[in-house]
Amino acid sequence: MPDHSEPDTALDAAADELYSVPPDEFIGARDAAVAAARERGDRELAKAIGRLRRPTKAAWLANLLARHRAAQLDGLLSLAAGLADAQRTLDGTALRQLSSKRHQLVAAMAREAGRLAQEAGDPAAEGVLRELQGILDAALARPEIAEQVRSGRLTRTLSYTGFGPEADPDAVPAPAPRPAPPEPERETERDAAPADDGAADRARRARLQAERDRRAEALTAAEDEEAAARAKQDTDEAAREEAVTAREDARRRVAELTAELEAAREQERTAATAARDAETAAKASARAVGVAASRTARAQARLEELDAQLSAASPAE
Template identity: 80%
Template structure:
């Protein structure tokens, strides 16, 4: 029966915290050692749970370093998400440009800091990996669920986000950019006035284009999320099948080891009894020869006695 006690859950959390703090190249060895230790204690459920922990990519490991050692700075960066979402929903171009610039600066700074942490840990990160980390941080700013994964310090995958933030409000109107003060232009010859209805039609057309683009991106996002969900489901099934196969293999190996030990013991008994049988055969032959010699002596002694008795 599976053990879901609080103690087991605490043990898994402790093991996970330790594993996601080691270097990526050391993860598999450390995880296998933790699985073996749990099995030795007889906690098969904990061993299976530990075995399901996935090794982080190099970029995910860098994100975990930030969550562990630069949590305050990371929270400061992810705090921009609310402002970006508001600016995106209201189509406030000025605020969006300002926040986007700040985001790019902070993301780049956090990536550089992660590179320094990796250098101190003894596993320097290449520029390509730092760019992947920036993609993870951008995804965390766009998706709250990804932000929580990053904050956990147990991220395993290299994530990216190719969208443009939250969906916009279909009734939102772009906030006009601030206009710098300027002198009134010189009077010009009056020209034909633009019909207000044309301006309104242009605005409606522009908003229709925005809505259509939003719908297209929403459909693309939904399709991508469905594909990811199916891929994750397939991966979970494959992981479960792998765990069952590993357990069956380990049981078979243990049985082979037991049978091999029994066979070796039987062979040792065979060698011992064979030696004892040879010694007994030799002893029996020697005893038979002794009996023959004694019988000959008895016959000769009897003959001499009979010879004397005949003379008497």
């Protein structure tokens, strides 16, 4: 993570802007900032911007709090000293009171971060809000994590279990390694060479220059390797978040389909009952038609018999 002691530098300005955008937009915004720096001819700035890491969703929520709720965040983190004192003195009453207050404030800050994410157009799932609570708990336990949270440029999801934060070592900025002290000249060489021997000085400078060139090449190779690793990490983290989102969408879809299936089954049961009732009614109607038809036939036969008798009894004309 870059040094933030001079917030007006071009790198700090770029970082502040990048860490304010939703994680899904980070890579595109970072690439655009790198391209802009290269167009201005500032290769060092472009390389530094390219090293900025894409934040996780939970880390982005913590950055939102640092930017938009700094006073409330400081109020929460101010509990750290009291918690540490209570733990050192084994003051159980104070520790219970402070722990209860911590849980309340952490939950409230997580809810507020959820509202900020909603306003930013990138709502956070409950699982992400729980990860944010883990970050805030870690910030209360470890001062160096609290500083990362306050910076508004957190990139990793951290948690605390009582033995330190569970995080990638890269999550905590490490100081730049001190340059190795130059090897002392061997006394035999110093004594053998005259003080005004220019050839010895030139040879020594040549050796130093060759060593510097070797170290510069090693630095370039290390930077290239780091850039490739960060790009791979960005890709993997993006894939992870996409997979989590897809899983949550699938779960919601399963719930919806389950509800639809149960509704369809209920409709099927109702329709089956109605079909059985209709079939029973149709059979009853068919029997009634048969009975009525028999009666009609008997009545027709009796009428025809009577007509025949009347015809026989009538006088012949």
